[in-house]
Amino acid sequence: MSQQAALHPMLNVAIKAARTAGSIINRASLDLDVLKINSKSPNDFVTEVDHAAEEAIISTLLAAYPDHSILAEESGRTHGNQTSEFQWIIDPLDGTTNFIHGFPVYAVSIALAHRGVVQQAVVYDPCRNDLFYATRGRGAYLNDRRLRVSRRTRMSDALIGTGFPFRRGDNFKRYMKMFEEVMQQCAGLRRPGAAALDLCYVAAGYYDAFFETGLNPWDVAAGSLIITEAGGLVGNFTGEADFLHQRELVAGSPKIYGQLVQVLKPYTRVISAEPAETEATSAKTAEAADAVAQDAPAATPRAPVRIKKRDLDSSNRT
Structure with missing residues (x-):
């Protein structure tokens, strides 16, 4: 990909991690009948694929950046250096309920925040091999195509x-x-x-x-x-x-x-x-x-969101 040659090194590592997790998810999707499924709470599921994909992502990220911290859906803050100014925020399989039913709408999500402000972002759709990514200040892309929001006004x-x-x-x-x-x-x-x-x-x-x-x-x-x-x-x-x-x-x-x-x-x-x-x-x-x-004006852009390090709600999205 021509655009990828100019990508930030940290974004390239995130893309590698997302594609590795996507391969695990795609292999598992071929035989859903043998999938081990647990329930974190009613209608809130986690599978062995969630755990395997998350482990692969964390392993890839920490191999490149061992001093960074991790915030992941399944393992929380148990990996990495939690005093680091850099934090990887990971959802290894967003849409688990879709996945276990064979409904092909799910994704891997990886973000990197520095001092609480997200700087790098990757969302990978393994079903369609669609890679969405962005670096702060350098635009957003789907594969090789620059993304822009719609122009509708009503x-x-x-x-x-x-x-x-x-x-x-x-x-x-x-x-x-x-x-x-x-x-x-x-x-x-x-x-x-x-x-x-x-x-x-x-x-x-x-x-x-x-x-x-x-x-x-x-x-x-x-x-x-x-x-x-x-x-x-x-x-x-x-x-x-x-x-x-x-x-x-x-x-x-x-x-x-x-x-x-x-x-x-x-x-x-x-x-x-x-x-x-x-x-x-x-x-x-x-x-x-x-x-x-209908006549509301466009909202004024806000300052970058800062991610506070505090305990999260125990309930998770599938």
């Missing part, structure tokens, strides 16, 4: 990706109201089931925007840089930049992002000093937001 024309609730304890009534708000204002809503790929699809212009709650840093660290390097915006439901820790995310082309934030703002769970809204108040606020969403 929510009524927008195709939007999302994720549905699947864990015990999720607020399904809140989700249904949120989906109803968005569905009535856009051209279509999609839920393939792998957030890392969803974010890359925004960067490629396949989607005009994406939103979901309950995501962890390893789900979104790589995809968020790929989006911003493709000219898009990423934030939480109120448009602030701390989406990695608030477990809610909106991403999109600038115009659609601004309008979608206006729709989703009433449903935020970001902690604030204001009293919590009741369901009735939330619904009324959402109704008011509908009236201005």
Whole structure:
């Protein structure tokens, strides 16, 4: 690949790790009947392939950079030097539920943060051999093609990706109201089931925007840089930049992002000093937001997200 010759050395190592994990995943996909599957919680699965792919990624990264720290979905922070300014954020198989059913939408996600700011990003789709990647300040790519977010400006024309609730304890009534708000204002809503790929699809212009709650840093660290390097915006439901820790995310082309934030703002769970809204108040606020969403201005780009080193929620996305 002509573009690859000019890639940052750390990005090249991440690409090597992602392709190694992709080979493990592809081999396992040929015989799913013998796959060993465990449940971390209801509807939240992990397989021996998740573990094998993660081990291969970590081994490749630490062989090149033994002093770096690791944050991985399955093994957490147990590998690497946790005092390092460099941290690899890894999801070895985003879309495990899809994988175990033979539904070909899943990916490997690897990001590198320096002092809390993501600098390198790789998302690899082993089914299609699609490699999405970005280096901060140098653009985002799919294989050899430069990526740009879509140019659509109206929510009524927008195709939007999302994720549905699947864990015990999720607020399904809140989700249904949120989906109803968005569905009535856009051209279509999609839920393939792998957030890392969803974010890359925004960067490629396949989607005009994406939103979901309950995501962890390893789900979104790589995809968020790929989006911003493709000219898009990423934030939480109120448009602030701390989406990695608030477990809610909106991403999109600038115009659609601004309008979608206006729709989703009433449903935020970001902690604030204001009293919590009741369901009735939330619904009324959402109704008011509908009236201005179409004319909402593009959101102002935010500063790079800093990843705080603190304990993560124990629940993981499949």
